[in-house]
Amino acid sequence: MKRLAASIALLLAACAPAARPAADAAPHVVGGDAVATGRYIALVGGCNDCHTAYYPDSNGETPEAEWLKGSPIGHYGPWGTTYPSNLRLVAASMDEDQWVETVSTARYRPPMPWYLLHQYNHADLRALYQYIRQLPGDPGVAMPTALPPAPTPPPTGPYYDYTHGGPPPPASAPPSP
Numbered sequence: 431m432k433r434l435a436a437s438i439a440l441l442l443a444a445c446a447p448a449a450r451p452a453a454d455a456a457p458h459v460v461g462g463d464a465v466a467t468g469r470y471i472a473l474v475g476g477c478n479d480c481h482t483a484y485y486p487d488s489n490g491e492t493p494e495a496e497w498l499k500g501s502p503i504g505h506y507g508p509w510g511t512t513y514p515s516n517l518r519l520v521a522a523s524m525d526e527d528q529w530v531e532t533v534s535t536a537r538y539r540p541p542m543p544w545y546l547l548h549q550y551n552h553a554d555l556r557a558l559y560q561y562i563r564q565l566p567g568d569p570g571v572a573m574p575t576a577l578p579p580a581p582t583p584p585p586t587g588p589y590y591d592y593t594h595g596g597p598p599p600p601a602s603a604p605p606s607p
């Protein structure tokens with residue numbers, strides 16, 4: 431009887447979920463290595479769509495040497511005009527732990543889908559960091575500073591216009607950093 435009780439205790443211990451933070455326990459990408467995994471995440475996570483200039487226009491054929499250097503094309507909307515940051519420089523300005531802490535908690539202006547970054551498994555965020563850090567070649571330059579809300583679009587430079595004929599913004603204003 432004693433042996434049976436011990437076996438049950440062992441079995442229960444084996445079934446108990448590991449005490450890990452949800453962000454680490456959630457599903458995550460299993461790749462060949464961190465860099466290959468990070469590349470895959472950047473690709474299917476759609477980061478290039480905004481953070482690589484004219485990537486959608488190239489049908490996704492922009493050479494990898496140009497990936498994630500940011501885009502000088504403004505995103506003009508009720509939130510002002512935002513410019514997708516140069517993620518190579520952003521990643522280079524922090525270590526891996528700071529990156530995970532920052533992107534899993536920070537809120538940015540539209541159309542940055544920061545709320546999706548909050549859902550990423552931390553292992554995936556680490557792989558993404560390692561991929562970005564090893565990208566070869568010229569890291570590029572910082573993108574323009576965001577402009578405040580304005581009735582007219584930015585006076586210089588190309589921009590995407592989110593104000594034409596769309597629905598009004600929701601009553602609760604989008605978050606700003």
Ligand code: HEC
Nearest residue numbers: 475476477479480512513514515520538539540541542576
């Ligand atoms: C729909 C466009 C869009 C997509 C897709 C997108 N971003 Fe962004 N991102 C932006 C814009 C615009 C900003 C600047 C926001 C601001 O100024 O507040 C930004 C800012 C950021 C920042 C803050 C950088 C800084 O300057 O501190 C990080 C980090 C970031 N994006 C990571 C990512 C990652 C990783 C992905 C892919 C998983 C991604 N973004 C996908 C548009 C986008």
